[in-house]
Amino acid sequence: MSAVTCQGLVKRFQQGDQTIYGLDHVDLSVAEGGFLCLSGPSGSGKTTLLNAIGGLDKPDQGSITIAGCCIDALSKGQLADMRLSNIGFVFQAYNLIPVLSARENVEFVMQVQGLSASERRQAADDILREVGLQGLEDRRPAQLSGGQQQRVAVARAIVSKPALVLADEPTANLDSHTAEQLMNLFVELNVKHKVTFIIATHDTRVMEYAKRLIRMVDGKIVEDEIR
């Protein structure tokens, strides 16, 4: 079964008189447990595709199915539920909630999911230990380094064991050592927990980890390499 299926996705942006295609009839199917990298120059449509798959942005045309559920006609609230149940996000800029501690940031998604306080605490501490942040649970984002913040963001994305993790340039603000640690963590989660990863990246080091590499140009998939 496919984790993600996209059919004929079109997304247009208007720039003055000019119509730009963010996505130009994109067809894509990602198998469960896949580890896919989207590459391509800036403006090629990587982030637009991730946002469409994540239900953050609606395509002008085409259809998206996540874990067997078509999301095209879902309302804003239903899309929020779908993201909550199925998808973990890792953004380029760490995007943590600054007034919450590392543990509280990780617990946040589980809180929205309705888990009990003890379950949340246990799961958050486990995942923070797994990403190497044991002892830093009570620190706020401003008291963590960039790499540590990104690991908190990853912990938050995977703590509730989503079927799919969407990561947009997750290593862009990390030094090479931290980037390597993060990618090893992704691979481990992919292998251990069968989490499907779709990663948009410019970083060739990241692409080396991919089982499947898709190259996009001007909103079109121009290359689809399975390794």
Place this chain on the structure above:
Amino acid sequence: MMPVSPFKLSGVLWVLAWRNLWRNYRRTLIMLTAIAVGVWAMIFLTAMMRGMVDDMVRGSTSTLLGHVQLHHPQYRDDPNIVNSMPPPSTSLQQALNSESVVAWTTRVRVPAVISSERETTGITLVGIDPESERPLSFIAHKITEGRYLESPNDRGVILGKRLVDKLETRLGKRVVLMSQDPDNNVVDRGFRVVGIYRSDPSMIEEQFAFVGRTTAQGFLHMGEQISEVEVLGSDYRQAKSLAVPLRQTANNETVPIEVLSWTEIDRYLGSMLPMMDGFVLVWIIVVFTALSFGLVNTLAMAVFERVREIGLMQALGMKPQAIMLQVLFESIFLLVIGLVIGNLSAWLTILPLQSGIDISVVAQGLEMGGMSSMLYPSLQIEDMILATVVVLLLGMGASLLPAWRAARLDPIKALTKH
């Protein structure tokens, strides 16, 4: 996995709201100060105005008005001696001696003319029972020279200081009182001035002359007849309910008796209470409406500064309703803290002023309105509750706009906002 409703998320939303509030603590403190000062101003000035009205009403009710009066039905139109009534029957006395009545008395009150050796002027002659009159009106407590009347048979007269000056008489001198008996014959009699009273407001001093009730009845050939029964309850605001059982009893009397509360007797003064309530409500709404612009601005700024975070929360699966609640919770924190500080500071400011504020500098003018030269602020729990409810309702109403805008943010635009 079923997502929980936004209301069940209130735990984390309260935490987020509270912590977000203190991210820009200067702005929060300024807004809190504005709300607290606004609430203080509402309650403090309301207490001052209530104090003025209380003073006017208490002054009037203690000036022979009382809380409820019983008369002959024609007496108010024509306070002539012919419109007098018999003293209260046994059943009426039972009603007058009920628990809700603090005190009552009977009076003779007729128009009369008073003459000294030098001057003559029109007054109202009041025949009182000195003992039962004591808790009802000012007269027993305002004697500044001479003495109070000793019994209903006392043959002396008590005059106001200004009347004494006007008549160019003094304590111990004789004056002549002239009026009509029930047969329309002119009757007159000499009285010795046994006491002089001062009153607040002082214009009362020229208006009333007090003699013993039995003496007045004899002089006016009235027999046992009286002009009125005055009744005092525990609270002037409850006068209407005090009048109800008295009216029911009076309706069963063999002679017609009219029972009226002070608000029905002095309609101008009676209209002050609802007018005051309306004014307080308008005043509170106006003050807080002005404040709510600041509140909206504060919340709008707070939302504007956190657009990315709001986008992030939406991306993570938080529903728009929960985002809206979070902003409303921030507003509730601001309002509740501001209300607590405002209410507390109003109470602390009014507390030391309970012994009265001397406004004698402007008292001459105030006397015209029936007010005394001391102002006693009246802090009423109802006004504090009203201010709190209005501030919460208006504040929440004003907060809906920024909260709604936060909930409507597009996650993609919000996440990419710099």
